[in-house]
Amino acid sequence: MRKIRNILAGIVLSVSAGIFLLSIVFRLTGIYYNNTPSFPVGFYKIVDEPVGKGAYVSFCPPQDEVFDIAVARHYISAGNCPGGYGMLLKRVFAQGGDTVSIGEAGIRVNNELLPNSAQISADIDGHEMPQYRLGEKMLGDSEYLLMSDVNPNSFDARYFGLIAGLQIQHVVEPFFTWGY
Numbered sequence: 001m002r003k004i005r006n007i008l009a010g011i012v013l014s015v016s017a018g019i020f021l022l023s024i025v026f027r028l029t030g031i032y033y034n035n036t037p038s039f040p041v042g043f044y045k046i047v048d049e050p051v052g053k054g055a056y057v058s059f060c061p062p063q064d065e066v067f068d069i070a071v072a073r074h075y076i077s078a079g080n081c082p083g084g085y086g087m088l089l090k091r092v093f094a095q096g097g098d099t100v101s102i103g104e105a106g107i108r109v110n111n112e113l114l115p116n117s118a119q120i121s122a123d124i125d126g127h128e129m130p131q132y133r134l135g136e137k138m139l140g141d142s143e144y145l146l147m148s149d150v151n152p153n154s155f156d157a158r159y160f161g162l163i164a165g166l167q168i169q170h171v172v173e174p175f176f177t178w179g180y
Helices: 002-028 065-072
Strands: 031-034 041-047 056-059 088-094 099-103 106-109 134-138 143-147 168-178
Touching (some): 088 106, 106 143
Antiparallel strands (some): 041 168, 056 088, 099 106
């Protein structure tokens, strides 16, 4: 029995070390792994493209109470961004010059209602969701509306509002994904 335990412990240690080393290699080569339901699970690579509508971006959330709540409730992971937040991956739906409004019924960009943008009032555990509101506003040059277009339950602009361009770290594109 002791021999089996030692073998199993060795396997677990080897797998853990392998995953750790693989994550370092990915980060050094500019590859992100997404395991959240906001986008298809898989690998996304950093590309040298400008931030613009339709682009996938990685960003560090601003230090804010809504992101403290998100980490505490496991909507987002802890990580290396300021405030101890993990980096998020979202899609750009509006940028400088676009008119945006955010309310319970959803998000409008240039007066068009975005699909899957209605706010939910409570999460799966019954916790009340933050309810961000924004009357019609034309975005400035460094303001972006970031969200998921595939998951109506994603933690995105419906709950945290606009993101400053300084928060955006990289433009990324799908490299190898599955699902959806």
